[in-house]
Amino acid sequence: MTVLDKSSKDGLNTPYFLINEQALINNLEKAKQLKEISGAKLVLALKCFSTWGTFDTIKPYLDGTTSSGPYEVRLGHEKFGGETHAYSVGYSDADIEAVKPLSDKIIFNSLSQLNYHYQQCKDDASLGLRINPEMSVAGQDLANPARPYSRLGVKQSLLDLSVTDKVDGFMFHMNCENKDVDAFIKVLDHISITFAAYLDKLSWLSLGGGIFFTYPGYPIEKLGLALKAFSEKHDLQVYLEPGEAIITRTADLVVSVIDIVENEKQTAIVDSATEAHRLDTLIYNEPASVKEASEDGQFPYVIGSCSCLAGDQFCETQFAQPLQIGQKLHLLDSAGYTMVKLNWFNGLKMPSIYFEKVDGQIEVLNEFGYEDFKGTLGR
Known part of the structure; x- marks a missing residue:
């Protein structure tokens, strides 16, 4: 180099x-603080930032990467290490063959995708399913995963407890640059109540990204304690998928x-x-x-x-x-x-x-x- x-x-x-390392470290120290308070694990969202020449600075603070496509999975596995989470709105057979040897977790967007690929990858990774909580904190409709007719995630009405025979975890992503900790806690409480029967059968839960905990003045301790209480209530390993929060x-x-x-x-x-x-x-x-x-x-x-x-x-x-x-x-x-x-x-x-x-x-x-x-x- x-x-x-x-x-x-x-x-x-x-x-x-021009990326400034000291500014990056300042954000990462806040991520470290959040992890220590909450017990949550943080995986970098490569869809937001994949500039792997900076990964040596980021790796000591985070637990791995999360991806939205096969090339991101490979990049995270090769250049970051730690846990590699694979998510896609739609996997082809070739995609699954490419990501399953590289991934610790494979998260499906729909029940049909889960059922179609289950036999193909059930022995290779911990499987998860994206859920649409039907509420969100997103300022722009274009970025709102709970917008009407959303293709992102499975609605609660379509779920059955038998899905927990195939998956170990759920993924909820319902925030976009959310600076309001109380709004996030409201969504967290909704998930805790609405999906309690499922959560108690899972071993992990990803709450996605879009939580702007590095915003100036953000109450990190309040967020961390809410995540810790949620994790302990349902006996889950909680994951967050920050992108913008890490590199803002x-x-x-x-x-x-x-x-x-x-x-x-x-x-x-x-x-x-x-x-x-x-x-x-x-x-x-x-x-x-x-x-x-x-x-x-x-x-x-x-x-x-x-x-x-x-x-x-x-x-x-x-x-x-x-x-x-x-x-x-x-x-x-x-x-x-x-x-x-x-x-x-x-x-x-x-x-x-x-x-x-x-x-x-x-x-x-x-x-x-x-x-x-x-x-x-x-x-």
């Missing part, structure tokens, strides 16, 4: 992701201003695009925050991408001074659901990925070029 001296930081070519506020997407255009508003064109490099900004209409911006700045700009998509912009904000061509901007909190969603739309230059270590040195985790672009489309 290439390591750059800390003095090289200012000379890095944009666009690039750990990385910036660093871009450069390459043009400034005016059409009633001034737009600073940067050498990146939401469509290609920060897709959730576009999907969820959640504007980026810019480190260099000023709340009371007198110079407003649209921060626009260099893609051809007309509505592709990062945010609107203001600055204390006019922006200059060549100036670098840091788009904050750009770790989650970014690097795992990178694409080659417009043939734009892919951001490099750097890891700023505690000692200030910078590890080059990946850099991309034309051959990488070409190689995704043929060989």
